[in-house]
Amino acid sequence: MAYRPNYTPSVQELRALVSCGDLGSVSRAADALNLTQSAVSRSIRALEDRLGVQLFHRVRKRLHLSDAGRAMVHDARAILAALDRSAKMAMTFGKGGDVLRLAVLPTFAATWLIPRLPAFFALHADLSIDLASALHPVDFDESPFDAAIQRAVMARKDTEVMHLLDEKLIMVASPSLIAIGQTLSHPELASYPLIQLATRPKLWNDWLQNEETPPIVRLQGPRVQHFDMVISAAQAGLGIALLPAIFAEQAITAGTLHQVHPRMLNGPTPYALIRPQSRVDSAAMDAFAVWIKTAAQA
Incomplete structure (x- = not known):
């Protein structure tokens, strides 16, 4: 040799x-x-x-x-x-139980998943979860993740996709900007800054084009990168926001945001649990899948 x-x-x-x-x-x-x-x-x-x-x-x-x-x-x-x-x-791995490595959209993790995890650990105290932020489709061949929680459209080939929650967008604002109990008409929107999501720039256009009145020609308001920034900007009174209802839930309960228009907009794709077909034989992951599906249906 x-x-x-x-x-x-x-x-x-x-x-x-x-x-x-x-x-x-x-x-x-x-x-x-x-x-x-x-x-x-x-x-x-x-x-x-x-x-x-x-x-x-x-x-x-x-x-x-x-x-x-x-x-x-x-x-x-x-x-x-x-x-x-x-x-x-x-x-x-030295903790004595299985570790689930999950890649999750950060706002989904912060506003929906993490507040519910105590219920999961009450049922499965022997399991641990490592959460990582993932804004882009996960390549399971190149990453250590067991699963991802993302929009279903982000799933790559050779994955199994389990529907969790439909995306329903609502219009919210801080009470400091719009008084609680006040609802806005379409023409009144032009008087307020509209917080825009840079990664999904068509959200406001999708909502406005479903109205029967003329569209707002030019959107004005701050532009941010992620939904968690949209939430913070809206809570600070920087403008009106379109948010998935599941992301706005905590802030509405806390009174820092409230819904200012009765209509909901159905998002183009649901949130889903995405698993690589090459790694579906996992009792721990199966237990998590059953739990999160039940939590999503509650």
Whole structure:
């Protein structure tokens, strides 16, 4: 078998590289890593010798990254971060029960799922859940997630989609902007800023085109990226918002928002539990699926 040289750096070499690149000094890097200066110097020297490139320029006792060093530090930082995440994830398996890794739309998690999780854990105290925010379709081949909770349209091929909740959009505002009990007519909307969702820019147009009166030609109001920002902006009195009723539920109960128009707009696609077909044989995930389906129907 032909000899293949091993160019792969050790974790200690990567840590030394990143620290020296960030701090510009072997002594400072040694202090940060709780190592001796000679250990850090040996790691850098061994890495340069093995790769055959100079990773640093030494100028007046300062270390300056070379082009090769700069490129490698960028990748090394990502590798170390990934290892750290992997180690922390592995630690969760020491809890003695199954861990469900879920990718969830952040506003769905904050306003609907998390407030209901105590009921799930009351039934399944041996299970743990790791939640991660996911605004884009999940590629289960490239991610560690067991399932995703997203809009059904975001499901990729080779997944199973279980309907949870239809999206019903309602118009809400803060009592500081519109008095409780007051409802708005279509013409009155033109007098108020309309909070717009940048990731779904057609929401207001979809609502307005169903009205029998002439549309508002130009929408005016703040534009934000996510529904949680829409909620905060509306609570601050920055304008009127269109929100899925399930997202507005907590704020309406708390009195920080109220519905200012009686009509609901049906969203184009429901919220769903999305599971990869390659990982459907999981008793823990099945238990979660049964629970969340029941919670959604309550």
